[in-house]
Amino acid sequence: xxxxxxxxxxxxxxxxxxxxxxxxxxxxxxxxxxxxxxxxxxxxxxxxxxxxxxxxxxxxxxxxxxxxxxxxxxxxxxxxxxxxxxxxxxxxxxxxxxxxxxxxxxxxxxxx
Numbered sequence: 001x002x003x004x005x006x007x008x009x010x011x012x013x014x015x016x017x018x019x020x021x022x023x024x025x026x027x028x029x030x031x032x033x034x035x036x037x038x039x040x041x042x043x044x045x046x047x048x049x050x051x052x053x054x055x056x057x058x059x060x061x062x063x064x065x066x067x068x069x070x071x072x073x074x075x076x077x078x079x080x081x082x083x084x085x086x087x088x089x090x091x092x093x094x095x096x097x098x099x100x101x102x103x104x105x106x107x108x109x110x111x112x
Contacts, residue, residue, distance in 0.1 A: 022096030
């Protein structure tokens with residue numbers, strides 16, 4: 001059974017940082033690309049960042065380039081999203097994804 005469990009969300013002031021983690025189980029993690037999505041209230045879910053199975057290729061939404069960094073540790077079956085210089089518009093529930101599998105999400109709120 002595939003499981004994706006996000007953690008690390010919270011309330012942060014504009015300009016602050018958070019590091020999200022997605023711990024996985026039930027599949028061979030090192031074989032799969034992984035993706036972070038987010039969904040803000042009243043908006044569609046959008047892709048934030050993706051990473052290839054080896055970590056050698058990453059892609060980012062234009063809105064987070066140069067602020068967010070996706071990475072992975074294949075020994076720990078975990079993918080990360082380092083978020084710096086957070087803005088109020090980054091407020092959303094952040095989800096980890098592999099193919100058709102989703103985590104439960106972790107809330108990120110950026111507010112003063």
